[in-house]
Amino acid sequence: MSDVLRSGEEVSVVVCAFSEGRWEELCAALTSLERQSRVPEDVVLVIDHNEALYERSLAAFERVTVVRNAEQQGLSGARNTGFRAARGSIVLFLDDDATAERHWVENMMAPLNDPDVVGVGGFVLPAWAGGAAPGWFPEEFHWVVGCSYRGLPPHRSQIRNPIGAAMAFRTDSLKACGGFTSELGRIGDKPVGCEETDLALRITAAQPQSRVVLARDAVVHHSVPRQRQTADYFFRRCYWEGVSKAVLARRLGTGASTGLSDERNHALRTLPQGMALAVVDAWTRRSPSRVLRAASIALGLAVTAGGYAMGRLQGTGSGGRVRGEVRGEAAHA
Template identity: 45%
Template sequence: MSPSHDGRRFSVVICAYTEERWEDILAAVASVRRQTLPALETLLVADHNPALLRRLRDRYASEPEVRVLANAGSRGLSAGRNTGIGASRGEFVAFLDDDAVAERDWLRYFAEAYDDPRVMAVGGHTLPAWASGRRPAWFPEEFDWVVGCTYRGLPPGKVQVRNVLGGNASFRRSAFDACGGFATGIGRDGDRRPLGCEETELCIRLTRALPGAVLLIDDRAVIHHRVPAARERFGYFRTRSYAEGLSKALVARSVGAGPGLATERRYTTRVLPAGVARGLRDALQGRRGGARRAGAIVAGVTAAAAGCVVGGVRARVGGVTFSSGPVATSTAPAPSKAAP
């Protein structure tokens, strides 16, 4: 094994907010421990949930490679990740969702890309693990980002991208020294506010701070992301699409509509029309769900556009709060009430 591929340089951050995902959290941690390149440490960040924090500390008290922390910032995924970054000791910081499991070579493929010193971030390929056992017939692959997964339209292989996807990603630790941490006010706050795009805003800010930075996706770095039954429903699809529009408006407001929405314009003008055409063709050929997939794409675009309009108005009024750097970690239980 080459020393440059030593997986022990990776700190893996997993943010959790609810005891309802207890078995998922254990599975996520176990998947990190099974890596062919072992991580230096796994950082479990509990998001303002004292009961979860205590339970995690009890569970991993005898495992020093797993460190359990309280979110030291405001409620939400961005501040939780910043807490993990601030406490990390590795040269690289990888992020894994608390309801996902990584394949055994996940960190190894990340590590290979960092042989190039220009590479500041590497993301992977996220596959949905549907609660029902299979993809709903109406659910278009072009909208798999709704459930936190890699969507149709992203280029295959190992390619340079504008931004990585936060639930399956890694960064050089020095990237955060250059541009600060994740911006609060954009991303998720448990299940109550299904926003996103915090990694998009961070990656744009990173390439502005380091113009020569290279960001990659390597689709060999695979994780499997659980999709609960509630997220297989059209109501969630529509709500999440609307929330994405809100988030995109905040990103465009903070970094400019050019870099903030350039990738989305290509996606909207090329990938989605092709998806509608494919669905209609499947319907004409009698294939199951074709017409509904085409309709879902149209509905998703409409909801996202509405969210973008509303988000633009809100951004002009309230703006976005940015972190100036990784949040200092705290070992004390968070005093706020638990997330639902």
Template identity: 40%
Template sequence: MSPTGVRPTVSVVICCYTQERLPLLTSVVESVRVQSAPPQQIIIVVDHNKSLYKHLIANFSAVTIVESTGQPGLAGARNTGIAHATSDLVAFLDDDAEATPDWLERLISFYDDPDVLAVGGRVNPVWEAGRPGYFGEELDWIVGCSHRGLPRMATEVRNLIGANMSFRRETLELVGGFNQDLGRQTAKPLGCEETEICIRASLASPGARIVYDPVAVVNHHVPAARGTFRYMAARAWSEGLSKAQVSHLVGHKRALRSERHYVRRVLPRAVLSGIRDWGSGKDSAGLGRAGAVVAVLGITTGGYLRGRQLAHFARSRSAEAVPAAVEWRTVQ
């Protein structure tokens, strides 16, 4: 309920880009339709795929279907969804992440506090081919899911997970939506647009809170191809590059605050646990699990350092190309 005692309305935005996920998208939309707290709107945004758009128009009813008017990529599609939303709150759900029946009800419950500007929940992986033995839960962020080390009860956090998040619409309008230079764009597997917008929203509203409630759950489909070490490595490198971009935009300390705790506390425990399980004979995959954690940390760090280097080169070229007086006026 809102402070006035009236339950806020919700627009649910689901972005899609490929016909290969149509069966999953159908299940996701149905999971939203049967919510215990029904949304006012279900908005499907098609990311620059005309044939998919035509198919959805012909086969889906009682939903708003629009084509993305932003840059190709998830951020542009989400911004299109925001532009079409008319509710108090805007919730985002991936086209392969099915919501549990009380998902929206759980998210909405926190908005009776006017200081809460965004709420998200837990994302559980549903492995198409079963979880690989070397893929520890500490690394589930690689497949867009909640990882071991996140809060086990409702807690204020820095940022939410993209597959399960909601914002006050006025907050999204205040900060200008998602940064379209971040996020996944076809063959450019970057991310962290959720981290960046949450940080910007917090800076724009001092004293406000972003809440993560692990009881608000969605179940995220994970195809077999995303359980391979090759995918783990590629995603880890992209995460490093993305974090470097975010740190350039919002500052090193803000961009890496949560990651410091994760690296210092969660990952060492994961490595020790894996080695211990392997050494005791409890789990023969334990050593591989520990090795994967070490490898992912190293690759992510390498991607971050490379991203910082690229940002430095970009700033240097910009400084050389723009006269100092003009540059000063621009940043002012």
């Protein structure tokens, strides 16, 4: 029996949903939690301001605690509602369009046997509609579709923040820092993110010896529909990631240089390496798609930098959210 099964920690899993259009994906996500080698004590499904989906979920999922988002519409408020309704001393978060491999819960819990570990990031693999990624789509930009990307450190290494589709935090740490901020997180038709980054930075700042680590063996498969495999989505997501980083930088203040060091290292090291590999691959394979992949890396970086510059110039509007953001149906990624 593994250490995590002897630890006695109770674990809850929170899933947030907002659209009936992802019903099949939601059912698959919840089914994957029923088949875990380490079954969670409870699963909390938070419905984000969609009464029809709430009623349908309440009738369909008898073994799941179904609650309405009690906070501001959006992923941050839904996650806050979820962890506050959960019973476990550890809370795992799984996206509603992701499915967890059988040992996901067990492998997410294992690093938390170290009392200094306050958070864990799982490894998120893209499940491409059609079976494979477009030839021009660089692995270094898999974060665009909410997945793990080339450039992440080795297994059990310390990371700044997890990817939201598969992450875990200690419940007392979440409560102590006030949870996710509504200044960040997806809402409306603009995919503003970085709420996980902001949360992890606040938790580790408050607990100087604490760490967030990467568990590469805690695998989930994140659905990537065809509409997220287009150049339009790619560059739109890059732009709003830049805007999100600008909001985060303002929140960090004098700590922005340190807090955004991961992005700087990724831009200065991983992306140039990726471009070089793509060019060499294009030459050896005589493949035009590899040339496009190199171009996508360069353009993606430029668009992200442009979004960051615009975010710094524009500032924020009422409620702290990015000026010009449309408040409509939540656009959880």
